Amino acid sequence: MRPIKTNACCSGLSQLISPQMFKAIGDPKRVAILIRLAECQRPCTVSEIASCCPVDISGVSRHLAILRDAGILTATKLGKQVLYQICSQSLVDTLRNIANAIESCCSAPGRKETVD
Amino acid sequence: MRPIKTNACCSGLSQLISPQMFKAIGDPKRVAILIRLAECQRPCTVSEIASCCPVDISGVSRHLAILRDAGILTATKLGKQVLYQICSQSLVDTLRNIANAIESCCSAPGRKETVD
DNA sequence: TGTACATTTGCAAAGTATTGCAAATGAGGA
DNA sequence: TCCTCATTTGCAATACTTTGCAAATGTACA
Numbered sequence: 001m002r003p004i005k006t007n008a009c010c011s012g013l014s015q016l017i018s019p020q021m022f023k024a025i026g027d028p029k030r031v032a033i034l035i036r037l038a039e040c041q042r043p044c045t046v047s048e049i050a051s052c053c054p055v056d057i058s059g060v061s062r063h064l065a066i067l068r069d070a071g072i073l074t075a076t077k078l079g080k081q082v083l084y085q086i087c088s089q090s091l092v093d094t095l096r097n098i099a100n101a102i103e104s105c106c107s108a109p110g111r112k113e114t115v116d
Numbered sequence: 117m118r119p120i121k122t123n124a125c126c127s128g129l130s131q132l133i134s135p136q137m138f139k140a141i142g143d144p145k146r147v148a149i150l151i152r153l154a155e156c157q158r159p160c161t162v163s164e165i166a167s168c169c170p171v172d173i174s175g176v177s178r179h180l181a182i183l184r185d186a187g188i189l190t191a192t193k194l195g196k197q198v199l200y201q202i203c204s205q206s207l208v209d210t211l212r213n214i215a216n217a218i219e220s221c222c223s224a225p226g227r228k229e230t231v232d
Numbered sequence: 233t234g235t236a237c238a239t240t241t242g243c244a245a246a247g248t249a250t251t252g253c254a255a256a257t258g259a260g261g262a
Numbered sequence: 263t264c265c266t267c268a269t270t271t272g273c274a275a276t277a278c279t280t281t282g283c284a285a286a287t288g289t290a291c292a
Contacts (some may be wrong), residue, residue: 010155014147023142027280028135035133038221039126046239058280061240062281080238080289088222095215099208105154106204141248155251162269172252177270229250232274 010105016098024070029053030063034072034086043076043083126221132214140186144209145169148178150188150202159199 024030036052037044050060064084067073072091076083133140140146152168153160166176180200188207192199 010151011172013151013154015148017141017150019142019144019147020284021142022138022147023184025133026135026137026142028140029280031130031133031135031138035126035129038218041222055280057238058240058283059281061238065240069208080236082239086222088218092215092219095211095218099211099215102154102202102204103208106157106202145250171250173268174253174270175251177268181270193259196266198269 010101013098013101013105016094016101018070018094021026021070021072021094024072027063029055029059030067033060033063033067036091037073037084037086038088043085045081045083101104126217129214129217132191132210132217134186134210137186137188137210140182140188141165143179145171145175146183148182149176149179153200154204159201161197163197163201164178181183 025034032053033049035055036049040048046057046061046064050057053060062072064075068075068084072087073084074087076085141150148169149165152165156164162173162177162180165180166173169176173178180189180191184191184200187201189200190203192201
């Protein structure tokens, strides 16, 4: 087996890619919730969001907590209600940073290499 | 409850975001495999990839299949071996398209709206 | 204080994922 | 053909996730 040369510039990927974030998005109901929130254009209550999918509202609340814990949503209490909204700028930045890192790592010519 | 206005431009998100792809990346061992492949700068065999993490090689083979089925890797047979590599361009494009869609959807001023 | 409403949490059931081992498959070379 | 090596698959055990219901929490308002 050949020795494995690794590209030092790729090491940043492990800081950028959070399995928790990807796992949070990797569920069809949570994707439906995200799209609902994106379309909605304003912070939404749990009850409003729950109308996106045929699940008990307690389940929606749990899905929202998973997305919030992954840093994808923020929650704000307002009286009896809780308003959720997408952290769109940080999500956009994270996705772009990962794309840039993969691109520079996987298709950069003349890159520095080190033996593993 | 206010009627929910939705933003027509966001509907593309549901085509772009594949829960399967995010779920595939959303596992620490699979992230380790991806980083190994990214660093490695060339197609790698299963045995080479397996050295990235302390798991039986059969488990690594299954993780690779999950990433391949999600469209993140391609596999090529070469004699007794199978070479895996990241579909880096399509992954990069997908991440950027999602970022662009979220950005235009969530922070576009003067957007078109329709009542849900 | 008591009632109404929105949301979250405890719980148990059902479903899905991950793991290691052992055996199967498939390809190259003696 | 037979042996070896790389990879994949069957299987069972274990662990984790998702779900709905019911109950708990927290807030507003009479």
